[in-house]
Structure formats: C-alpha cells, structure tokens
Amino acid sequence: MSYLRGFYLLLAVALLLPIAFPGSYYVTVVGVTAALNAILAVSLNLLMGYAGQISLGHAGFFGVGAYASAILTTRYGWNPWPAIVAGMAATGVIAFTLARPILRLKGHYLAMATLGMGIIINIVLVQAGSFTGGPDGLGGIPTLSLFGWRVNSDLRWYIVIVSVLLVVVWISLNIINSRSGRALRALHGSEVAAEMMGIDTGATKTQVFVLAALIASLAGSLFAYQQAFVSPDSFSFFFSIELVTMVVLGGMASTYGAILGAVILTFLPELLVVFEDYEVMIFGAILMLMMIFLPQGLFVGLQGLVRRVLRAKQGSERGAA
Amino acid sequence: MALLRIDSISKSFGGVTAIADLSFDVPEGKVYAVIGPNGAGKTTLFNMLCGIYTPDEGSIRFRESEIVTLPPHQVAALGVSRTFQNLQMFFNMSVLDNVKVGAHLRSRTPLWSAALRLPQTRHEERQADNWAREALSFCGLEEYLRSEADALPYGVLKRVEIARALAAAPKLLLMDEPAAGLNDTETKEMRALIRRISESGITVLLVEHNMGLVMDVSDRILVIDYGSRLAEGTPKQIQNDPAVIQAYLGGEVQYAI
Numbered sequence: 115m116s117y118l119r120g121f122y123l124l125l126a127v128a129l130l131l132p133i134a135f136p137g138s139y140y141v142t143v144v145g146v147t148a149a150l151n152a153i154l155a156v157s158l159n160l161l162m163g164y165a166g167q168i169s170l171g172h173a174g175f176f177g178v179g180a181y182a183s184a185i186l187t188t189r190y191g192w193n194p195w196p197a198i199v200a201g202m203a204a205t206g207v208i209a210f211t212l213a214r215p216i217l218r219l220k221g222h223y224l225a226m227a228t229l230g231m232g233i234i235i236n237i238v239l240v241q242a243g244s245f246t247g248g249p250d251g252l253g254g255i256p257t258l259s260l261f262g263w264r265v266n267s268d269l270r271w272y273i274v275i276v277s278v279l280l281v282v283v284w285i286s287l288n289i290i291n292s293r294s295g296r297a298l299r300a301l302h303g304s305e306v307a308a309e310m311m312g313i314d315t316g317a318t319k320t321q322v323f324v325l326a327a328l329i330a331s332l333a334g335s336l337f338a339y340q341q342a343f344v345s346p347d348s349f350s351f352f353f354s355i356e357l358v359t360m361v362v363l364g365g366m367a368s369t370y371g372a373i374l375g376a377v378i379l380t381f382l383p384e385l386l387v388v389f390e391d392y393e394v395m396i397f398g399a400i401l402m403l404m405m406i407f408l409p410q411g412l413f414v415g416l417q418g419l420v421r422r423v424l425r426a427k428q429g430s431e432r433g434a435a
Numbered sequence: 436m437a438l439l440r441i442d443s444i445s446k447s448f449g450g451v452t453a454i455a456d457l458s459f460d461v462p463e464g465k466v467y468a469v470i471g472p473n474g475a476g477k478t479t480l481f482n483m484l485c486g487i488y489t490p491d492e493g494s495i496r497f498r499e500s501e502i503v504t505l506p507p508h509q510v511a512a513l514g515v516s517r518t519f520q521n522l523q524m525f526f527n528m529s530v531l532d533n534v535k536v537g538a539h540l541r542s543r544t545p546l547w548s549a550a551l552r553l554p555q556t557r558h559e560e561r562q563a564d565n566w567a568r569e570a571l572s573f574c575g576l577e578e579y580l581r582s583e584a585d586a587l588p589y590g591v592l593k594r595v596e597i598a599r600a601l602a603a604a605p606k607l608l609l610m611d612e613p614a615a616g617l618n619d620t621e622t623k624e625m626r627a628l629i630r631r632i633s634e635s636g637i638t639v640l641l642v643e644h645n646m647g648l649v650m651d652v653s654d655r656i657l658v659i660d661y662g663s664r665l666a667e668g669t670p671k672q673i674q675n676d677p678a679v680i681q682a683y684l685g686g687e688v689q690y691a692i
Contacts, residue, residue: 285550292549292556293535293542293563296528300536303525310485310523311603312511312540321546367527 117291120370121284128276132269140384142268146340148380149272149279150333155360155372156279156286157329162358163366164290165322166302167217168225171232172357175327177239177349178205179334184252184344185245194258198335202328209327213320232354239346251345258339271340278336279373282329286369298322299367363404365411374413438463438607438638439484444493444503446479446662453479454490454662461607461640465654466633468641470673472682476662477642478520481611484640485517486510497607512540516605518596520612520642526585530576530595533584534567537602541566570602571595573635574628590621597628607638614645626652650674658682 135141158172182201186192192200216227239246246252258265258274265274289295297318300308309315338344356379364375382400386393408415437460446454453476461467469477482488484495486507495503502510516537525533542559549556571577574594579587584595593613600608613629614622622645629652633639643649649656650670658665658679666676673679 288552288556289546289550292552292560293539293544294546294549296532296536297539299528299532300525300539303527304523306487306507307519307523307525307599308536309487309507310511310517311536311599312508313536314506314508325546325550 117287118284121280121287124283124370124373125280128280132272137269140381142272144381144384146268146272146275148377149275150337150340151357151360151380152373152376153275153279153282153333154330154357155364155376156282156369157326157333158357159361159364159366159369159372160286160289160298161322161326162361163368163372164295164302165298165319167319167323168221168228168358169323169326170225170229170351170354170358171235172228172326172330173349173351173353174232174235175205175209175330176334176337176353177235177346178208179331180338180344180349181239181246181252181334182331183335183338184255187256188252188254189245194256194335194339198332201335202331205327205331205334206324209324210320213323214316217316217319217323229351229354233351236346236350239349246346249346251343251347253343255338255342255344257342258336265339275336275340278332283369283373290369294318294321302367359401363401363412365414368411368413371411371413375411378412436463437461438498439640440494440496441484442494442496444483444490444495446476446483446488446490452662454483456493457659457662457664458493459657459664459667461638462655463638464633464636466629466639466641466652468643468649468653468656469659470643470646470649470656471659471665475659477659478611479662480659481517481609481642484510485515485609511603511605514604514606515609516600516603516607517609518593518600518611518613520615522589522592522596524584524592524596528584530571530579530582530584530587531564531567533595534570534599534602535563537570537599538563538566538604540603566602566604567598570598573601573631574598575624590617593617593621593625594628597632601632601637605637607640608632610639610641610643612643613641614643614648622648 131141131145154172154176158169161167161169179201182204183194183197186197186200187194212231216224216231219227240249265271297308297313300311300313301315301318305315360375360379361372363378364373365371382397383393386396389396404412410418439461441457441459443456443458444454445456457480469480471477479488483490486502486505486509490503494501497513497515500513502513525536542563544556544559571580574597576591576594576598579591579595584592597613614625617625626648629639629641641649641653653670655668656670656673657667658673660682665682666673666679
C-alpha cells in the first residue's frame with residue numbers, strides 16, 4: 115500500500131533512535147513523552163483535522179483512562195491489563211453518551227461544549243477524593259508486565275509506548291485511506307453534501323469521537339503505569355489546549371503532521387530551558403511565527419515547499435535541455 | 436409509472452408560504468424539469484424531496500415508499516442523489532476521492548474493519564475506485580482524476596458534482612441549476628451530459644433557469660409560481676401556455692406573444 119510508505123520510515127526511525135543514541139535522555143525520557151503526546155495528537159487529529167470537529171476536552175478522556183487504571187490497580191488490586199480495557203470501556207461509554215448532544219453543535223459552540231466536558235471531568239477527578247486521591251493524586255501504581263517481562267526501565271517504556279504509537283498511526287492511516295476516512299473528510303468539506311451521498315453524519319461523528327476517546331484512554335492508562343503516579347494537573351484544560359496546538363502546529367488533516375507537532379511541542383520547552391525566564395515568551399513567539407508563515411501547519415507547509423522547489427528544479431532542468 | 440409521486444405538499448417558514456399544496460408525478464426514465472421565477476419555491480421543493488426539509492403537510496413517495504420523514508442519508512440510500520445550485524464540493528479532497536464518496540452507499544466496510552485493513556476492505560476499496568473512475572469518464576473528467584478539488588475551475592467542478600452523484604448509481608438524480616454560471620460551450624456540454632444520463636436509464640429531475648436548455652432536454656415541465664403549480668406539460672405545451680407567459684414576462688398575454 116503506497117500510503118504506508120511514510121509509516122515504514124517512521125518505523126525505521128523509531129527502531130534506530132535508541133540504537134543510535136543508547137541511553138540518551140532525549141530518546142528514552144523526552145522521546146517517550148513525545149510519543150505519548152503523539153498518540154494523543156494523532157487521535158485528536160482524526161476528530162479535528164479530518165472530521166473537522168474541534169475538541170477542547172481531549173485531555174479529559176486521557177484522564178479517565180489514567181485514573182481508571184490507577185484506581186483499579188491500586189485500590190482494587192486489578193491486573194494492569196484488564197484495567198486498561200476497563201478504562202477504555204468506561205471512556206467509550208462516556209464518549210458515546212456525550213457524542214450525540216455535543217456533536218450536534220458546530221464551530222464555537224462545539225468548542226465551548228467540549229471545553230466544558232473536559233473541565234467537568236477534571237473537576238470530578240479533583241473532587242471525588244476518596245477514589246481519586248483528590249488534588250494530591252494517586253501514587254504507587256504498579257507497572258505493566260508482559261509474560262514476566264516487566265516494563266521497568268526507560269528503554270522498555272520506549273519500546274512499549276512507541277509500539278503503541280506505531281499501531282495507532284497504522285490504524286489512523288488505514289482509516290483515512292478508506293471509505294470511513296473519506297466519510298470523515300466529506301463531513302468536514304460539506305456536511306449537507308456528505309448526507310446526500312448517504313453518509314449518516316451523526317453516526318459518523320459519534321464513531322470518530324468514540325474512537326479518538328478510546329485511543330486517548332489507552333494513552334492515559336500507559337501514562338499512569340509509566341509515571342506510577344497520577345494527579346489531576348496532568349489532565350487539565352491546559353493540556354487539552356496543548357494537544358490542539360500540536361495538531362494545528364503540525365498541520366491539520368495530516369497524521370505525520372500531528373506527530374511532528376507533538377514532537378516539537380514536547381522538545382521545545384526542553385531546549386528552551388537555557389533561556390530560563392524568557393522560555394515561555396520565546397515559545398509563544400515561535401508558535402506565532404510558525405502560524406504566520408506556515409498557516410497550514412509545519413508538515414503540510416514544508417511538504418508544499420519541497421514540492422514547489424522540486425518542480426522549479428525540474429522546470430529549470432527541462433529549460434536547460 | 437411514476438418513480439416519484441408528490442401529493443399535496445406544503446411548506447412555510449414563519450408564516451411565509453414557500454410551497455402550497457403542490458402535487459406532481461415524475462415518470463420513470465424521463466427528464467422532468469421544474470421551472471419558475473426566482474423565489475417560486477424551487478429550491479425549497481428540492482430540499483424537501485431529498486430530506487433536508489420536512490414538508491408541513493402532504494406525502495412524497497419514491498418507488499411507492501413514503502420518504503417524507505426520512506433524513507437525507509436514508510433518502511439517498513433508496514436511490515436518490517443530487518447536485519447543488521451552489522457547489523457543495525469536498526474541497527479538502529482530490530477529485531477522485533470526491534467521487535469515491537459518491538460511491539459510499541455501494542460498499543459496507545465499517546470503521547473498525549477499515550482500521551485493521553481487513554481483506555474485505557481492500558476489495559471494496561478497489562471497487563469504489565473503479566466506480567469512481569467510471570463515473571468520471573462518463574462525465575468526461577478523466578484528465579482531472581488526480582487534481583485537488585480546490586484547484587479546478589467552476590465549470591469543471593459542476594461536472595465533478597454530477598460524477599459524484601452518479602457514482603452512487605442513483606435511480607433518481609436531482610439537479611439544482613446545473614447550467615448556472617456556465618458559459619455557452621459548457622452549457623452545451625452540460626446539455627449533452629444530461630441527455631447521456633437520461634439515456635443510461637436514470638430519471639432526472641431538473642431545476643434550471645436556462646430556458647433553451649430546459650426546453651431542449653426535458654420530456655415534461657412543471658411551472659411553479661408562489662409555491663403552487665402554474666402549468667404542467669410537454670415543452671411545447673408550456674411554451675404556449677398563457678399563464679406561463681404571463682408569469683414570466685408579466686403584463687397582458689397578447690403583448691407577450
């Protein structure tokens with residue numbers, strides 16, 4: 115399948131990085147955070163970039179997954195694996211219930227509704243203290259193990275989370291290049307025309323909303339096991355905004371763009387640490403400049419740039435011949 | 436036999452009557468045109484036929500089944516497709532993908548099956564590709580296959596919309612002003628295309644302002660004014676109908692002729 119070419123490249127990079135830079139903090143620590151963010155950005159991109167339905171509450175589903183796993187393993191002694199599944203099931207039910215009423219809204223109203231949803235989930239995490247540990251969070255979460263292979267080092271977490279990222283990217287690419295993916299994009303392009311082509315737009319929105327929520331929940335569970343600790347701060351409104359920024363920065367409606375956006379937004383603060391007090395200012399300035407000069411997003415914008423340069427080169431060669 | 440039977444439908448918007456007690460039959464296999472002055476209610480009628488609006492009263496039967504209460508995607512599933520007066524392209528997709536969306540109803544692959552790329556998905560993907568290419572070449576658009584929709588001129592996009600509707604293999608095609616905004620050459624091509632569609636066995640319901648085109652391609656014409664029927668008949672009958680002439684040209688009938 116030709117659309118998977120980029121995927122193989124991604125696979126190769128993911129394999130080579132820890133070999134090329136063994137024990138590097140930037141690969142196995144920041145890199146893992148970037149991969150986790152990329153999972154979230156790719157899932158949000160399905161909803162936002164492709165189907166055109168903005169969500170400012172994606173961190174909420176991330177939180178439900180994380181807390182489901184944290185609570186079930188620490189308070190009820192569950193094995194981590196079924197806890198992941200239970201977390202996804204709970205998230206799926208919540209997303210499914212909210213999808214119909216929320217996704218009937220459009221534009222700013224949808225943004226407001228999802229914003230409210232994310233904030234409410236966050237408030238529940240803070241307030242249901244007897245379950246969630248309240249604002250102090252919940253610690254002592256066990257780690258994953260697979261047939262006796264305990265995921266207890268940075269490198270092992272890199273392997274697990276990057277593998278999940280690769281599967282999520284593969285699924286995302288498959289969907290986009292299918293009947294369902296075209297239905298998503300059609301919905302974005304013209305809802306009335308999509309309906310007239312026989313696409314049940316309500317059901318399609320619900321499906322992609324639930325799918326994005328399920329992936330976010332999975333990422334949340336992995337995050338909980340990797341950190342061994344969860345607190346409501348990680349799932350706040352600000353993180354939802356950061357996820358939206360990743361998608362927009364990388365390029366809407368581009369799976370690789372979402373990954374790139376996640377990687378940049380994860381690494382940039384690390385690299386800007388040298389500027390100390392000015393870190394946030396420079397961060398903001400970079401975002402603004404990128405949006406001014408590459409409004410389609412970094413990945414899509416650069417893609418177009420490369421294409422134009424290649425075409426110009428071909429043109430001049432042809433002219434010379 | 437009537438493919439589509441409209442029986443005394445009415446629709447008003449906040450006290451303004453757009454369609455009042457309108458009835459007509461669209462015979463199978465014909466080109467049926469609806470004409471009328473601006474604001475006569477043609478677009479409202481179209482939107483009711485395809486499920487976007489629900490009539491306040493009356494019944495719409497397509498192949499003997501009532502469609503008044505169905506949402507557009509279910510009307511489409513019965514075999515009704517349409518094009519739009521103002522383009523409703525998917526500008527975020529290529530021409531081929533636009534037309535593949537048209538074939539949506541002809542395959543079944545659910546989301547999860549597509550996500551895992553099961554063998555059934557690949558098979559249906561090839562089918563959709565073939566159907567889309569067929570529809571594109573039927574409309575004479577092979578050369579634009581790979582183009583992005585937002586890079587094409589208006590006249591071409593009008594035809595892409597038709598190709599998209601045809602990829603659904605509809606029994607009834609609703610065309611809302613297919614020649615609006617086209618130049619003479621493009622209008623001529625559109626006329627030939629509508630004929631070809633009709634010859635391929637698809638019933639066409641047409642709303643159009645270009646009278647030359649309407650008189651030329653239609654088997655029957657319905658004239659509406661202020662939401663009600665003014666006249667109905669063959670192009671010849673309509674051209675000689677005093678009420679129609681009055682509505683279109685105003686004033687006394689004898690001056691108009």
